[in-house]
Amino acid sequence: MKPLNLTLEPADIAVGNDVGLPAGLKRVFGSTILQHQRALYEAAKTHDVLIDLAPTGTGKTKAGLSVICENPQGNAVYIAPTNALIDQQTAAAEAFVAAAGLPHVVKAASARQIQSWRSDRVGGRSGEKLYNVLREPSILFPECGGGRPLLLVTNPDIFYYAAFFQYNALDRSNLASVFYRSFATVIFDEFHLYDAKQLVSLLFYLVVSQVFGYFQNNRKVVLLTATPEPACDEALKVLEQSGVRIHRVDGRATVGSVTPSQTAVALQIRPYLEKEEMIQTLVEQVCDRRQQFPKQQGAVILDSKDTLNRINDGLQARGYQDDCGRITGNTPKDKRHDAAQKPVILATSTVDVGFNFEREVEGDRQNLDWLIFSARDRFSFWQRLGRVGRVLGKPETQIPSQAIAYLPEAAWQDGLNESDGITGREQLAETLEQLDCLRRPFLDVYWRSEAFLEIARPLLELETSLEKTPGADLIVVLYETLQWVLGGNRDWQYYRQRMKILQGAENIAQKKTCKLAKDWKYIKGGRNLVKSFIQAYYPEDWEEVQRGDQSLEALESDILGSAKVLQKLKEYAIVLNISYAPLFRFRDSILPNVTIEDPRGYLLDSCGETSLDPLHLLRFYEFASEGDRIVVTERACQTYQLRFRLQVENLEEFSNTQLAKLSAFPNCEITRMIGDDIRPTALLSQLTPPLMPGVIVKEHRRNRWAICKLQKQGLASYPITVQDAWGESATYCFFPSLDGILAIASAGFALKCPDNEEFWCI
Known part of the structure; x- marks a missing residue:
């Protein structure tokens, strides 16, 4: 499989103007406002959902925050994609609010930060704390007094668990209610990073906003991404047909002037190599660049943390230890800035989101002259390629950049080897679009198999809260709208019944067996689970009920009269509950992360502790464990x-x-x-x-x-x-x-x- 060599032309972005903008936004953007920033702000006056598709590194954060000006007295929430970015985006939001003259008080809300909020003021449980702060921010933050609105910066996990009724049973209804009602502006940053089930939660929130009239009350939802997921875009088009006013901007010039945003890039696309060969090859490539172009700055971005760490070892063995900075998910926040000052940055996907490779001394040219990277799909390909040669706002824009991209071998089998005639960015995008191996699998499959079971949980909670109110009929409307957006043939009653069974499983699994004999009838979902249990383990008796030979009540009383059967019922509930638990988690993992000590610097550039996926630890490292203490002792000789x-x-x-x-x-x-x-x-x-x-x-x-x-x-x-x-x-x-x-x-x-x-x- 031969490498593919091509030259990507320089990229430009359309320039806007500040004529008629509020004075506050003129201060925010100064004389450098871009067309997509201006267009997004203007579209917010007449649309419900705003999608900014401008390229990476062209100011989408400021564009998204400008939409708050449409509801300057309303609460807002900014969903940053990772915990590492919450503090960064909080600082950006604070600067924006101050420059724009908005009244908002900006507060960060990661799980760790919420837990640190004073229990004597807002309660002891995380859900309770978050609910009380959103209900009355001045209880904890006196600066919110006088009715000043709140701009909450949080992560997708917290948003998901709140909106999907996943918090403690004592808090979930209150917290979901405040998340649905409180925010006049909702901003989802880098939403292309969401997987199938996470996109379902976003679409669910949009449909709720439409069906319950929040868009009619001027709610604005902003979606920021440079690489939209096609299947999600199709779902948004269906939502648009149902009456949601959606507007997309991308920064491409149709009239007026442009400014350079990225240099020309000499790109070589290569197939993945075997691990040992990959390590040796990339070490040689970096060494060659340091020898031939010592004044240039570059980066290596890979998906494999272990491969990256071993490349770091190889470069240190060649004497380049002072040239290299490492940025992975394990790198402490305060060390990432220092690593970014090195002429060679070694990084994992951690830098894909919101990391700008900023230098303490900004030069006149691009911060990255060259880039070597791997990509598993089109989204990471364009995200990472967009890191090299950024020149927006730089005086020197003509110096070309270089990049080497490693793609799966299947790309050549899918036809990449027949693409020698590619001449630029547009043709390359069309070519990559046709490669099946670079598509994200399972999105449509997930939506059309179990997504409806996942959304049945919040629907059931909403149905309970609206029971015997005029809004009760909206649940069926809500479900049918979701069904129209996502597809699927089952009606609401089917998933309603399935969810009631799982609800009963969750509740019975937590009960002591000795109490089930009297309590199972009064446990939420208990009757549904017992009915399911009888169908699964006593099919002949169930057939008698179906024929009318005996009543269900008599059968339940007879079967559940045995302590042994009650224990079997609880075991059934536990298995059912745990089997489906992954559907109701925002991020799924086999084992929880562990805290490890790294005294020899295998994972960190300095000694310290870090959180690590235990499967990664088990595959690539030797370690000693004693109680809760895990110490990495050496890298495994063999994986x-x-x-x-x-x-x-x-x-x-x-x-x-x-x-x-x-x-x-x-x-x-x-x-x-x-x-x-x-x-x-x-x-x-x-x-x-x-x-x-x-x-x-x-x-x-x-x-x-x-x-x-x-x-x-x-x-x-x-x-x-x-x-x-x-x-x-x-x-x-x-x-x-x-x-x-x-x-x-x-x-x-x-x-x-x-x-x-x-x-x-x-």
Whole structure:
């Protein structure tokens, strides 16, 4: 597979004017207002949803904040994509508010910051604190007195959990209510980073705003992205047909003047290399550039943290330790600025969002002359390519830049090798659009398989709160609008019933078995779960009820009269609850992050602590653990392979009843291996949950191609050895957590749920 060489022409962006702008916005933008910034502000006067598609690094944050001027006395919320950006965007919002003369008080609200708010003022629970601050900010922040509005800067996780009724049962209704009612302006930054289920939450909020009349009351929602997701754009077009006024701006010049935003780029596109070859090649490439162009500044941006760290080691061994700064998710906030001053910046996807590679001494030319990067999809390709050669506002704009991009080998199989005639940015964009391997998988599949079960939870909560009010009829309207936007054939009553079962599972799972005999009838969703339980475990009795041979009440009383059955009911509730838990988490992970100490600087440029995905720790590092203390001792000589092991009573029964079925498996352990040898670690037993959700699939000749395709598309899967008490064992393929649901749905299989219900990808 030969590399592809092409030259991308310089990029320009349209310049606007400040004629007729309020004095405050003239102060904000000065003499450098761009056309997309002006257009977004003007469109807010007549539209509900504003989408800014201007390129990376061209002032979309200021453009989004300018929309607040349309509701200058109303509360606003700015959703920054990561915790690392909350403080940065809070500072940007404070500067904007001061320059624009807005009355807002700007406050940051990450989970850590909310937890630090004074309990004696706003309560002890996180949901309680957030609700009380939004209800009456001056309780905690005296500067909000006199009715001054609040501009809250938070992250997508908190927004999701609040709007989807996911906080503590004591707070969820109050908090959801204030999130739906309180904000006159809602700004979603970098929303292209949202995955399928996260986009569902955004669309849900937009549909609620329409159906409940918030747009009619002048609510404005701003979406900022340089790389929109096509499927999401299609959903927004459907929403537009339902009456939401949507306006898009992109900064492209149609009339008037332009200003340079990016230099010409000499781009070479190469296929991914094997890991060891990739490390050696990139070390050589960086060394060559430092030797040939010592005054130039560049960066390496990769998806693999371990590969990046080993490149850092290789450059240090060559004597370039003083030239390189490392920026990963583990790099402390105060160290990122220092790393960005180095002539060579080594970074992971952490810098994809909101990181501007700013220098303490800004030069007359671009801050990055060259860039080497990998990309798994079109979005990261354009996001990362947009980092090199930025010259917006610079006096020197004619010096070209260089970039090397590494793409999956499948890009050549999809036809990239036939694209020698590409002559510029537009043709390159059209070519990459046609490559299946660079598309984000599962978006449509997720929306049309289980997205409606996810949105059934807030719908059910809203239905309960509106019961016996004139607004109760709006729930069906809301659901039908969502169905129109997302697709799908099931009606509201189907998902309403399914969600009531899961609601009962969640509540019964938390009850003591001894109390279930009397309390199950009065637990929210309890009757629905018991009915589901009888259908799953007592099908013959259920058929009698269906025929009218006995009443459901009599059957319930008879079956639940046994303590043994009540225990079985609780176990059923626990499995059902944990199996579906990934659907109701904004970010899904197999194991929670752990805090590690890094005294030798394998992950950090200086000694200290950092939070790390334990799977990454297990694969790439040796460590010592004692209690809660985990110390990285060295980098693993060989990359460990991770496998799961599951102990069952009878392998044949397991094979007949549990394969290709969403469930939560007890006695499931993670092991790390070198070849066939197990390398035990006490940390695994501490981290592994009592029940592991997911789907176990038997690989055979007819489905091997599908499993391989799913793995190439980025779904996490692991080999799992299932062994019974008699020593019989078999090896299967395990897709854990949410990946299990998406794998089976995407591959076109029916997925049996723990209660023997089925759903299909439609």
